[in-house]
Amino acid sequence: MDHTKLSQSLEDYLEMVHMLRLANGIARVKDIAAALTVKMPSVAKAMIELKKLGLVTQEPYSGVELTEEGQRVAAMILNRHILLKGFLIKLGVSEAIADKDACCMEHILSAETLGKIEDFMKPAEAAPSPKKTKAVKNKK
Template identity: 60%
Template structure:
């Protein structure tokens, strides 16, 4: 039986921020992640330590942050949930700014069943 990875909301946010930077063709650095998440650099360093322990990122001293294959998979899942929820909320008439903010909160707490139901509902509504 495959054990699922359990991460805090905060770690998911850090992982998603790293994923966004890399997806946009940018180098992921501690200072950039701190700026994106409005946190201090020591907080990013602590989060990176935990993400490394979980096998999701690699970073040599003074080098860019990179996602492992496992990290890319998990980050893609988190980011996909965020995009789905944000799009769903905007279809309901919520502004993009609020939809993104609310999606960030919702993506961590909704069950896989609820996410799948929203995905199905959204795809059927196209």
């Protein structure tokens, strides 16, 4: 419920759970650790926190799942990441660096700044971009 004060670190873990589930269908502790370049016990501790906050669930010795709330928060963070990465690339930053810097920026920028960056990106993404939960009701 009160995810309003997620630390940068916990945001990173939550986002990574989401990304791994999107990519592999499952988020294993080992893979989270590898992706974030930390050791498995760090992941375990982070998962304990995220469970306390009601954002993830996990049956012992298995993959991490997202609660509905966790899904919501993770998607929000990931959207910020995608927005910022695209923004940096538009400025001419290389993809790898854009990804890395977006990863830092996504935790600290104010809503106002994010909004302005969105505005800045708007005109450009007026193309056939299969965006997510936007007003784009795709035609199946």
